[in-house]
């Protein structure tokens with residue numbers, strides 16, 4: 418086997434709800450208080466994975482986390498019955514579904530010791546996400562336990578905010594060759610918090626043993642953060658030698674593009690001008706929160722993007738024009754992940770990309786269509802059909818959420834590894 422791109426999608430958990438927890442994430446704020454549909458949400462995620470498998474891509478999974486996070490509540494001196502509603506909502510969040518925020522990954526060909534390095538994201542900026550990392554770490558230590566191939570690192574210490582792969586891009590001639598790693602950080606000062614701190618990005622580059630000549634630190638534009646791009650992957654995405662980005666994604670794009678061209682002469686930059694698609698249309702449609710993937714058998718690249726992109730005329734017009742031209746992106750594949758989108762999570766948020774040899778990974782974290790069928794049966798049989806924010810303290814709902822998790826983990830034969 419050889420080194421390929423594998424996308425690990427977070428299975429959408431049974432507690433998925435709209436509590437409006439993410440400041441600076443416009444979709445989360447807009448849908449605060451709405452009724453969620455966890456079962457439909459998880460099935461949408463499974464269908465996205467199925468579609469990618471049918472395109473010939475390799476697919477992996479991460480499990481939902483145990484909710485409510487009773488260990489975190491205990492450290493705050495409460496339990497789910499007597500916690501304040503905003504603490505209870507934070508303990509119930511299914512936000513680990515957005516696996517792009519699980520870790521930052523540097524493939525073996527970029528690192529000094531020739532292993533694939535993963536650093537778990539601390540997610541310290543948002544309380545509801547700050548307690549994800551221990552359960553993420555537990556899973557990644559099982560999935561990537563082969564120490565000859567992988568090094569899994571603890572999170573960067575607080576207060577240096579790290580949001581994982583959502584603020585990291587890797588460009589290379591092809592997946593298996595040494596690449597350029599680009600860390601995109603924010604500066605605080607705008608209306609919304611900058612979640613990725615440069616200190617965290619630099620620490621990860623050192624810990625992964627990256628070559629400074631092939632590592633760039635780039636500031637995200639303040640306009641983008643103010644317009645609701647709380648992560649770089651809402652305004653830019655890269656794959657192999659292609660960078661697909663909005664004109665206003667970066668603070669000093671001329672310098673970034675020049676540095677990138679110097680480090681990787683083969684790079685092709687596909688830039689969407691603000692005159693064609695405004696920042697607000699880009700963010701509303703999640704045009705850039707797409708999976709840009711290389712199709713097998715030389716069929717070029719495809720953009721797996723949310724169906725919402727079809728509903729914003731300026732966006733769809735621009736995309737159709739691009740496809741009609743002779744560019745590197747040959748196919749558009751809209752997918753329905755509306756339940757996740759309503760919390761600000763598009764197709765790219767739902768996955769963590771790992772460029773590695775699948776033979777080195779614990780097979781329980783890799784899926785084909787038959788395994789997805791089994792997961793879908795459990796989702797259909799156990800996941801709550803709907804949750805209103807007022808339901809979050811309901812003891813019957815909590816029991817159902819806990820039972821759903823236990824059943825799935827048992828089905829995937831991971832009970833012994835991920836005990837709570």
Ligand code: SUG
Nearest residue numbers: 436437438439442445517583648766
């Ligand atoms: O961190 N939403 C997530 C969405 C993450 C998207 N990820 C990437 N862009 N890679 C967030 O803001 C909403 C939760 C709530 O409001 O209940 C939330 O956490």
